[in-house]
Amino acid sequence: MTVQQTAPTTAPASPAHGPVRRVEDAFAALHGADAALLVPGAVAATTGTLLALTNPGGHLIASDQICDPLHGVLTRELTGLGRTVTFVDCTDADAVITAVRPETQVVYTPSLSDPLMRPAPLNEIAIHAQMNDLLLVVDNTALSPAELRPLETGAVVIIEDTAPWLDGWGEVGAALVTGLDRYLPRIAEQCARLGGEVHGWAAHLLERSLATLQLRLSAQRDGAERVAAALRAHPAVRAVHRPSFDEAPWALETHEGFGGLLSFEVVPEIRDLSGILAAGNGDGDGTPLAGSARLPAHTSHAHLSERIRREAGITRQLVRLEVGITGSEALATRLKRALDTALEQSNGADT
Template sequence: MRQTPTPAPASPALGPARRVEDAFAALHGADGALLVPGVVTATTATLLALTNPGGHIIASDQTADPLRGVLTQELAGLGRTVTFVDCTDADAVVAAVEPATQVVHTPSLSDPLMKPAPLNEIAIHAQMNDLLLVVDNTALSPAELRPLDAGAVVVIEDTTPYLDGWSEVGAALVTGLDRCLPRIAEQCARLGGEVDAWAAHLLERSLSTLQLRLTAQRDAAERVAGALRAHPAVRKVHRPSFDESPWALETHRGFGGLLSFEVAEEIRDLSGVLAACGPKADGTPLASTARLPAHTTHAHLSERVRREAGVSRRLVRLAVGLDDTDALIRRLRRALDTALKQHEGGE
């Protein structure tokens, strides 16, 4: 299993934004990076830079709003077409290739179903068809995976949930091959906006603890997933493993701190479950957070499309933080026990 390098200390003479870019590039084994105000801006700029009017983009069917809206509306208005496919299935990606296809854009780990994409296999097909592989690595970070090593040409990461461990900065980082970055930087300049120096300083501070935090969050997520699998109120836990994806042993250190789980159909009220795995009222930093994708990131989709994507109304997406894992598991068990009792009492 590969080791993630520790970036060398940047010169204090450089501004904080440049130091963040250099540190992020070093984590990915690249020569340069761009700090951009938001992942939607970063992705839009990247796809515009790497395609021409009339070009076709293959994107993951797990893409959520607001990015999905940009791909289907704004990019269409600029002459690009997009096909959404299951990018965890390399054959589905290959089948979607058209003569006009220029880019494959996929997350390294689908969110919220937490399925790893076989980047090595997709990259081989992309190279054979003269396509560019762009990977959103937000759900793993360079502490768990470096997509450039697997054949990607550009990597995009939102600063949440990992790069900015304290959730103080809303930004994104882009790295990749030297020939791609100048075109992406030009598109970013056209879209406007920049990350201020103080936000860049906060992000620089957070990057220095990335590996330490991810190791702890990965271990905690494994424990939470194990506890959830053993609970009678939980129908399924979505958490990748090397047993299910043995090919990932060559590329991944682990699968980060994200997981999702589906509760039994008879449970209708999930408010207690959300409260159990949500942040504490005192604003504890680095705490676990939870959401219902059907009511947040995938709320724009019809019920039929959500079902086809595997995003049910009973799916809970959990980002495990650095709070007390034992206490989190106890709260979850109590909430699930209560939800089951409420159902049984209502029968």
């Protein structure tokens, strides 16, 4: 099912030499595209994109790894506007293919699921999307163009939240959209209807951060690998969720690496994870030099029932970790000490 073509429209353009236009151009260049849109928030960017690329009566296939508030938008607002949504595991290309209907128009997936850090086989999904006249939309937030450029895999639109990578200092709350030129005007029009705009000063800060993206992500990628290796060797850790090229050899053709995110599951004997969280949150100064840890079961996925979380593999023992630009060795040391202490306390409580 193709998207109904409407008369060409042109969204209000950013000032030719203003900070918004400059950051849009910089982001587009990072992805090898000609243009991009700066939108006030990832939910607005995604909602506007999916509305623009579908018609009433159309069907979307979306990743079941999406969490609120976006999950709620897809299940309520989009369905209220005549779209239907099927949630599947988009890290499994066969599951995506099976979900295709005659009225399907869009496949929407993150390039890396969060918090379980499973890469989506975008090349394979894109082949089947093209064969079925579908549009592949990729949320590339977890990797950024420093690690993956999904347009080169066959995606037609890319969405990225400015956190955690594009905005290296956590000063801007916005999102960027890029892709094939023919889709951007109607996406811009839909996003404009949702309201809001990004202030020029925020765009300036974001432009400054984009200039160092490749350098920052290279350091964070290497740091995440070191931390993951340390965690895998610890007896208090049941599993570390961090993709590798050995696990996903097909990614050698498309990925530079897998970013600065990882997650790990602590053994069930440890019930108090407060010390582990404190160790993962670095010195707490809020800069990219510090690590950042959280419990998805209590934050991003707290809206789900215990049963659904467990079925998805998101237990109360799962810790999601962002690795900072520097200090990965110190972060690994803090985590090992916290895990040692937590394990000793749990063993003491059992005796």
